[in-house]
Amino acid sequence: MKTSNERGQTGTNLDAIRRHNLATVLGMVHRSGPVARSALTQATGLNRSTVGALVGELVELGLVAEREPETSNRVGRPSPVVAADAQVVALAVNPEVDAVTVGVVGLDGTVHRRVRYATGHVPTAPEAAAIAAAVIDGLRPDLAAAARVVGIGVAVPGLVREGDGVVRLAPHLEWADEPFAAQLAEATGLPVHAANDARLGANAERLFGAGRGASHLVYLNGGASGIGAGVIVGGEPLTGVSGYAGELGHTLVNSAGIRCHCGAVGCLETEVSQRALLRVLGLPAADPDELDRALAAAVEAGEPEVVAEIERQLGFLATALRTATNVFNPELIVLGGFLGSLHAVAPERLASLVAEQALSASGEHLAIVRAELGSRILMIGAAELAFAPLIAAPSGPSAA
Incomplete structure (x- = not known):
């Protein structure tokens, strides 16, 4: 008994x-x-x-x-x-060098709303938190229709200590040791989780985009804030001890290159940049679709300066992808932002360059593809941070 x-x-x-x-x-x-x-x-x-x-x-x-x-x-x-239930939602926040973007994302992965608040300058961390809180307040009618708001996930272009959401270093935002998650939680009254934007993008593509079904992938995203990367190993995000793993944007690709803001010389993001592409195209700015069209038109017209810049950037990008292939042996490399535009204009060329440099055994099962989620990627990726505790321990609204 x-x-x-x-x-x-x-x-x-x-x-x-x-x-x-x-x-x-x-x-x-x-x-x-x-x-x-x-x-x-x-x-x-x-x-x-x-x-x-x-x-x-x-x-x-x-x-x-x-x-x-x-x-x-x-x-x-x-x-x-x-x-x-699509009406169980999380809020997503992405501070950028010239804007703060806020999204409302359903538990089914649907992005219900996405609001980009342009700042016209690099916002400080307290300013970004205040802007995000104001945008969220303006979304109250949308949130009133939701069955439940579980919290906020933040995608930061920098090094984020995931234990407490402190942004250790976001050089393009000029933030250092900023307790952004705590600032945003105080401003909104909601639980906040923060992580590196590229790592969240990698997870989003793995779950809902081009990386569905892939257990080993590397994601690189290129934007105005440089190049970030996230790595998935065995179906799980590679975080490192404090959440800083995967900084492929600071991989050495040119020993004779210029000095990066990180202090090193010849980093990937100093040699491969959206700014340089826009300069040769004569464009002040461009969204991904506009950049795609401009690059394709310039290549078709045989514009020598543009073609040379594309070839130069593809060469350095291939060097970084060689390193990623040899180190991580992924089945998939997913390229987002302007890197996706570079890939789209010459996909066979990039694959050939990587194959020439990487160890043949490491790259024999490798595919290089463009990200599928587009402008939704960071909203979905950040929302996953907020959904994670709920999915790990399902509960009703009163227990949230």
């Missing part, structure tokens, strides 16, 4: 298993999109009644919804479809 302590221990273990299974099911629905309950049963290895009970609990918590599937030719009763 079991003692009361043994019975209590058994109950505790069963409850822990239930919570684990609840998180597993919610995570699968969140990442995969609408999925049949029968597919959840097959993927988890749990029996149908257990999955039915877990889904029912997630419905009661207001995290998922069930609907009847579309008609099919399969024999028997069709399995209900389970989908993450």
